[in-house]
Amino acid sequence: MARIIMGIESSCDETGVGLVRLHDDGTVELLADEVASSVEQHARFGGVVPEVASRAHLEAMVPTTERAFATAGLSMSDVDAIAVTAGPGLAGALLVGVSAAKAYATALDVPLYGVNHLAGHIAVDTLQHGPLPAPCLALLVSGGHTQLLRVDDIASSITELGSTVDDAAGEAYDKVARVLGLPYPGGPPIDKAARNGNPSAIAFPRGMTGPRDAAFDFSFSGLKTAVARWVEGAARRGEEIPVDDVAASFQEAVADVLTAKAIRAAKEQGIDTMVVSGGVAANSRLKELAAERCAVAGIELRVPRPRLCTDNGAMIAALGAHVVAAKRPTAPLEFSANPALPVNVVSLS
Ligand code: KG4
Ligand code: ZN
Secondary structure (H helix, E strand, O other): OOEEEEEEEOOOOEEEEEEEEEOOOOOEEEEEEEEEEOHHHHHHHOOOOHHHHHHHHHHHHHHHHHHHHHHHOOOHHHOOEEEEEEEOOOHHHHHHHHHHHHHHHHHHOOOEEEEEHHHHHHHOHHHHHOOOOOOEEEEEEOOOOEEEEEEEEOOOEEEEEEEEOOOOHHHHHHHHHHHOOOOOOOHHHHHHHHOOOOOOOOOOOOOOOOOOOOOOOEOOHHHHHHHHHHHHHHHHOOOOOOHHHHHHHHHHHHHHHHHHHHHHHHHHHOOOEEEEEOHHHHOHHHHHHHHHHHHHHOOEEEOOOHHHHOOOOHHHHHHHHHHHHOOOOOOOOOOOOOOOOOOOOOEOO
């Protein structure tokens, strides 16, 4: 019999509650995806303020849950299992979701699963494109993470091939936007400005692409500094900053490195399906270049729609459904959130 899985996400600045239906054939259907964001409260600081985010989660948790059930036309008693983000993320923020999930699971007397946020970003793709072939390669690019992952089983087996040694890709977007006087979060305005700019106007560095660098690790801090230096230099000379060209050239450097390394990893691992997810997967140039290079390499590219790429509760419900379907163990009720949960721990046991 089909089962209803509730997912709760609170690792950063989005309070998400999702509801999905796990069908007997293992397919997962999206029923509700409600998100409350505190992004506006962080905008003037240019980054997420953990205490502000925690308080916002506390205020948004119950109303967001109520909205999700109303959207799905379900009542709480319909829930068969609950999944919650156990990590990685901000400690105080995670704690709000985990506490809420424990309370709901206890009150409803249903099993509780503590799941990995990063795996959730990959699992969400199954809501749009159906079951994931195994193995597949995931390029996870968000404000907090930049990782290349090999996924042998979305419910139990994820291996990290590489990650950023400094800034995350989205973080670089946010910092460069600040240098260019564009609003936070920086991804969307840079993406927009870049459409009117020349991507080859300025040759910004491609980090960690030297022969002695780790093949699948990333570095964006040098690129961010190079952009800041370039803008400072132009300002010192009294020149007007060509924002569109800087944005386009920066974006080209990011998309080039991300896609080149992802394709190389897929080829080396003999994998022919790539999933690109996380907030930065909404980037138009990244999607375009990934599509171009995947086509040349004979790799099938899957990119969830932008709404599913950014943090949400549906991704946690989707992962929860796969974990339930795989008959993985539930989390002990006394489990704690783990801000540094490693990506190979798909769910707590
Ligand atoms: O996945 P997400 O919503 O939250 C985290 O888990 O971090 O990702 C947010 C990040 C921000 O850094 C934002 O600037 C970036 O995703 N982002 C974009 C675009 N839309 C959002 N970056 C580049 N291009 C975009 N269109
Ligand atoms: Zn995320």
